[in-house]
Amino acid sequence: MTSAAVPEPSAPRRRGRPGHDQATVLRTAVDLFNRRGYDATSMGDLAKELGLTKAAIYHHVDGKEQLLSAALNDALDELEAVVEEAIRDEGTNAHERLRSVVRRSVEVLMAHQPSVTLLLRVRGNSEVEVAALARRRRLDDQLAELVSEAAREGSLRADIPPRLVSRLLFGMVNSLVEWYHSEGSYDPATVAGAVTSLAFEGLTDRPAQRP
């Protein structure tokens, strides 16, 4: 590294002041978007928050929409990977795959909370948002189909419409982004275990099930 006088053509030159690389700009932007709302946040606000001039920000990124897009892609890429993996996994039944999707979704939400929070608040006010909503809808469809499959194989109760099960299940999962920070004392594994256990076994204590 230190001996390289000329950067490789393919290696992006690190731009901007130390400590203000693209990742820092993105993280700060997402935090601001979540606190104030995307539409209400200007590039000027972001510059102020970072202690930079607006010109310096544009040295790092093309604009506000690029930051939104990067954050939404981060969240969607992770969630899609969880669902794709579960769909491809042919070694287990649909019940186990659904359970795994729920558990891993909780882990993604907790590890990528800021970008998932932003994703869940998107309302379709721009092309970037409309594209993100389309990807969310595809995920919703895949999850509802997995619920249907589990009900058909007889491992999941079939008396609640699959779409409603899917909405409630991931409504519970998604609610994490709203309250997890204010209940900071739980580790991801505890929360993931609690969500799957509540959803699949239910809250009622069953003495008959005890050994």
Next chain:
Amino acid sequence: MTSAAVPEPSAPRRRGRPGHDQATVLRTAVDLFNRRGYDATSMGDLAKELGLTKAAIYHHVDGKEQLLSAALNDALDELEAVVEEAIRDEGTNAHERLRSVVRRSVEVLMAHQPSVTLLLRVRGNSEVEVAALARRRRLDDQLAELVSEAAREGSLRADIPPRLVSRLLFGMVNSLVEWYHSEGSYDPATVAGAVTSLAFEGLTDRPAQRP
């Protein structure tokens, strides 16, 4: 009514143009707040949406904060009534009372969706919002206490921390405001039944429980 030449001192005179009473103004305001965000909505926007002048709006209401306050009180009054009734009901055990709170909360959310949506988005940016958050926190505490009580009486599983159970349970309930409109085909009784059944019995089909 028609013979009353002079209004009773205690009866508020109906103000404004026909079709634009206070209830209409409030309903329209809450809808705008939910679509655009409270902070981003001006009284001018509201006047435009109602086809009135700003002066005419102030004939109906004192200002934006009064509208926010009225909507938040509507949601909180209803939710508090549900919880208070369950706490006072000494004829049933804590498990039944918790189940009843969940079912009735779903009904309140569906009947008062716009004002509950607004309540769930409050972040504490003004005195009115801080007061609403304090009332929400009190409800959260009461719900967590009801979960604890049910666990102590042995009717509810005790292996998940009560506060976490309460967050997940009402996270699922509250998620309704985000997706219920896009899945408009379910009636409130179906949704309330699905939520309570998923939460208390769980999704896993149990052949052993069948008759």
